[in-house]
Amino acid sequence: MVDNSHILPLNADVALDELAANAVAIGLPMNTTFRNTTLREVMLIKGPIGWAEFSPFPEYGPQESARWLSATIEAGWHGWPEPLRNAVPVNATVPAVPVDDVAAVLARFGPVPAVKVKVAEDDLATDIARVQRVHELLPDADIRIDANTGYTHEQAVEVITALPFLRYAEQPVPGIEPLARLRAALRAAGSSVLIAADEAVRKETDPLAVAQAEAADLIVVKVQPLGGVRRALSIVEQAGLDAVVSSALDSSVGIAAGVALAAALPHLEHACGLATAALFATEPATPALPTNGALTPGPAPVPDPEVLEQLKLPADRQRWWHKRLATAHGVLMQNA
Ligand SMILES: O=C(O)CCC(=O)c1ccccc1C(=O)O
Ligand SMILES: [Mg+2]
Numbered sequence: 001m002v003d004n005s006h007i008l009p010l011n012a013d014v015a016l017d018e019l020a021a022n023a024v025a026i027g028l029p030m031n032t033t034f035r036n037t038t039l040r041e042v043m044l045i046k047g048p049i050g051w052a053e054f055s056p057f058p059e060y061g062p063q064e065s066a067r068w069l070s071a072t073i074e075a076g077w078h079g080w081p082e083p084l085r086n087a088v089p090v091n092a093t094v095p096a097v098p099v100d101d102v103a104a105v106l107a108r109f110g111p112v113p114a115v116k117v118k119v120a121e122d123d124l125a126t127d128i129a130r131v132q133r134v135h136e137l138l139p140d141a142d143i144r145i146d147a148n149t150g151y152t153h154e155q156a157v158e159v160i161t162a163l164p165f166l167r168y169a170e171q172p173v174p175g176i177e178p179l180a181r182l183r184a185a186l187r188a189a190g191s192s193v194l195i196a197a198d199e200a201v202r203k204e205t206d207p208l209a210v211a212q213a214e215a216a217d218l219i220v221v222k223v224q225p226l227g228g229v230r231r232a233l234s235i236v237e238q239a240g241l242d243a244v245v246s247s248a249l250d251s252s253v254g255i256a257a258g259v260a261l262a263a264a265l266p267h268l269e270h271a272c273g274l275a276t277a278a279l280f281a282t283e284p285a286t287p288a289l290p291t292n293g294a295l296t297p298g299p300a301p302v303p304d305p306e307v308l309e310q311l312k313l314p315a316d317r318q319r320w321w322h323k324r325l326a327t328a329h330g331v332l333m334q335n336a
Contacts, residue, residue: 006208006238007207007208007231007234007235007238008227008228008230008231008234009336010066010067010070010227010228010231010332010335010336011070011071011073011074011077011078011227011228011332012070012073012332012333012335012336013073013077013336014047014073014076014077016325016326016329019045019069019072019073019325019329020322020325020326022045022046022047023043023044023045023054023321023322023325024043024044024045024308024312024318025041025042025043025312025313025317025318025320025321025322026041026042026043026044026251026284026308026311026312026313027039027040027041027311027313027317028040028041028042028251028280028281028282028283028311029280029281029282030279030280030281031108031278031279031280031281032095032097032101032105032279033095034093034095034118034249034279035057035249037249040055040249040251040280041055041058041313041317041321042054042055042250042251042253042254043055043321043324043325044251044253044284044303044308045072045076046076047073047075047076047077048076048077049076049077049078049079050075050076050079050299050300050302051075051076051253051285051300051301051302051303052071052072052073052074052075052076052077052253052300053072053075053224053250053251053253053254053257053300054068054069054072054224054325054328055068055224055248055249055250055251055254056068056224056324056328057248062327062328062330062331063331064203064225065324065327065328065331066328066329066331066332066335067224067225067226067227068224068225068227068328069325069328069329069332070227070228070231070332071223071224071226071227071228071229071231071257072224073228074228074229074230074257075228075229075253075254075256075257075300080229080230080257080260080261080264081229081230081233081260081264082264083260083263083264083297084263084264084265084266085263085268085297086263086296086297087294087295087296088245088259088262088263088268088272088274088294088295088296088297089113089114089268089271089272089293089294090112090114090271090272090273090274090275090290090293090294090295091112091113091114091115091116091142091144091271091272091273091275092105092106092108092109092112092114092115092116092275092278093109093115093116093118093273093275093276093278093279094106094115094116094117094118094130094134095118095279096118096119096120096121096122096127096130097130098130099126099129099130099133102130102133102134102137103133103137106134106137106138108278108279109275109278109289109290110289110290110291110292110293111292111293112138112141112271112275112290112293113141113142113271113293114141114142114143114144114167114270114271115134115138115141115142115143115144116143116144116145116146116170116273117130117131117134117143117144117145117146118145118146118148119131119145119146119147119150119151119159120147120148120149120150120151120155120172121150124155124158124159127145127159128159128162128163131143131145131163131166132163135163135165142167142270142271143163143165143166143167144166144167144168144169144170144196144270145159145160145163145166145169145170145172146169146170146171146198147159147169147170147171147172147173148170148171148198148199149171149172149173149174149175149199150172151172151173152173153173153178153181153182153185156169156172156173156182157182157185157186157189159172160172160186160191160193161189161191163193164191164192164193166193167193167194167270168193168194168195168196168217168218168270169193169194169195169196170196170197170198170220171196171197171198171199171200171220172195174199174200175200176197176200176204176209176210176213176215177213177215179195179197179200179210179213179215179216180213180214180215182195183195183214183215183216183217194216194217194218195215195216195217195218196216196217196218196219196220196244197210197215197216197218197219197220198219198220198246200215200216201219201220201221201226201235202220202222202225202226203225207219207226207235207239208235208238208239210239210241211238211239211240211241216241217241217242218241218242218243218244218269218270219236219239219241219242219243219244220243220244220245220246220273221235221236221243221244221245221246221261222245222246222247222248222258223245223248223254223257223258223260223261224248224250224254224257225248228257229257229260229261229264232245232261233261233264233265236265237266242267242269242270243265243268244270244271244272244273245258245259245261245262245265245272245273245274246258246272246273246274247273247274247275247276249276249279250276251277251280251283251284251285252277252283252285252286252287252288252300252301253285253300253301253303254300255274255276255277255288255295256288256297256298256299256300256301257300258272258274259272259274259288259295259296259297259298260297262274262297263297271293274288274295275288275289275290275295277289282307282311283307284303284304284307284308284311285300285301285302285303285304286301288301
């Protein structure tokens with residue numbers, strides 16, 4: 001058994017009826033395929049202090065979804081800690097698009113201090129060419145890659161060594177031990193590219209295990225998978241590593257929580273992955289697009305009722321989402 005007693009409890013103090021009565025499931029059409037998705041489904045819930053998002057990925061089960069719901073309750077019913085900064089630098093996110101499409105994708109983000117490039121969906125040469133194209137277009141940007149666990153140890157070494165200008169590589173290989181082994185191998189080879197853990201934090205039952213195993217130089221934290229802004233803050237503090245706040249492809253309602261977390265971190269070394277609104281073609285509320293490469297903390301944007309109605313998913317998907325909401329709520333109540 002993992003001892004999680006040092007981690008803040010999940011928020012479980014809102015009745016299911018109240019959540020369900022104020023919830024609507026919508027589909028956000030995307031500009032480019034991302035995570036094999038062209039329509040991101042999310043549930044938006046209106047709480048007494050503002051709009052909140054509940055959007056676990058379709059394949060996530062009840063235990064994981066319960067953490068996402070804890071973040072929803074925090075956003076709509078409790079609120080977030082005070083910001084320590086009023087600008088959060090963000091990265092552009094380049095999906096695994098063909099090299100020739102990179103410039104057009106980057107253009108949607110405006111000027112940014114950093115770029116995250118998705119890799120490990122094609123062959124290694126294509127991955128390397130995509131990243132080199134970004135470096136060519138934005139020579140001064142901090143560049144990181146995200147393989148979403150998709151490389152073997154050998155593939156990761158090959159790609160990272162071919163791209164020595166990288167600032168860091170996010171979850172190049174799966175799991176904590178493989179990450180630790182890769183990090184040690186890169187150091188031994190004289191590489192200065194840092195290792196970031198994402199899935200190993202987001203999906204493990206013990207989010208602090210990465211730091212204990214010295215598997216990464218920094219951790220990627222997402223508000224909903226970690227159960228809310230306050231819970232994520234406490235996990236970062238206990239991990240004692242630099243953190244990058246990223247979007248879980250949230251709508252701009254959910255992005256506001258990510259910006260609140262990034263703004264409340266005592267130390268913010270790297271630009272955050274919170275500019276994903278640029279990947280959506282339509283949103284019900286003012287999209288969280290960066291100005292001069294940064295986002296500003298503030299309350300979640302209020303959806304326009306007409307656009308909300310247009311984006312509303314059909315009845316069968318509403319039922320599916322409401323059922324998920326009920327299941328996640330049941331888990332929260334059981335654990336509370
Ligand atoms: O960090 C970013 O730039 C964007 C967010 C992102 O990549 C992402 C979005 C949804 C699900 C997983 C991930 C990920 O970081 O792996
Ligand atoms: Mg990632």
